[in-house]
Amino acid sequence: MTIYSGNLTSKDVKIAIVVARFNEFVTSKLLGGALDVLGRHEVAATDIDTIWVPGAFEIPAIAKLLDASGKYDGIITLGAVIRGETSHYDYVCNEVSKGIGSLALNGKTPIVFGVLTTENVEQAIQRSGAKSGNKGSDVATSILEIINLKRQLVTATK
Numbered sequence: 001m002t003i004y005s006g007n008l009t010s011k012d013v014k015i016a017i018v019v020a021r022f023n024e025f026v027t028s029k030l031l032g033g034a035l036d037v038l039g040r041h042e043v044a045a046t047d048i049d050t051i052w053v054p055g056a057f058e059i060p061a062i063a064k065l066l067d068a069s070g071k072y073d074g075i076i077t078l079g080a081v082i083r084g085e086t087s088h089y090d091y092v093c094n095e096v097s098k099g100i101g102s103l104a105l106n107g108k109t110p111i112v113f114g115v116l117t118t119e120n121v122e123q124a125i126q127r128s129g130a131k132s133g134n135k136g137s138d139v140a141t142s143i144l145e146i147i148n149l150k151r152q153l154v155t156a157t158k
């Protein structure tokens, strides 16, 4: 039996978006892309909570709190980590990806990784609404699919 997520339903879907303020010129574009996709799938604005955190490093801890609340059907994480002159980039990327990955496996709430990790500003710009698309839009579509897939699986495995 092949189980598909079916239509990206928006009925009774409550979404939390955790977005980093660091590199806001990029992350605000990611947020816009995510909100556009959710809106086009008729997720009500009143069903979307947007939580701003200082930087990507703070995303996992806040996402963990949101997961524990049990209030959301899905969590979208958005950030832009852009390499600088030191190894700080590597530590931030490692902890953010490890933290969100741990929540994806061990948490109760579906969560998607919308954090750009780029070598330079240009790469980040291109992935936040330019020729390489918008990572925020991509992960908003993914969270709706995962939510529906989870609902389908619950039904199919009863």
Ligand SMILES: Nc1c(NC[C@H](O)[C@H](O)[C@H](O)CO)[nH]c(=O)[nH]c1=O
Residues within 6 Å of the ligand: 020, 022, 023, 054, 055, 056, 057, 058, 079, 080, 081, 082, 083, 092
């Ligand atoms: N350099 C970037 C950061 N650095 C800040 C950290 O995320 C964190 O807020 C700080 O270390 C305090 O705990 N954050 C980004 O999101 N993107 C970067 O490029």
Ligand SMILES: CC(=O)[C@@H](O)COP(=O)(O)O
Residues within 6 Å of the ligand: 081, 082, 083, 084, 085, 086, 087, 088, 089, 090, 092
């Ligand atoms: C990803 C970062 O933390 C980075 O932007 C910090 O820049 P730098 O390594 O030049 O201090």
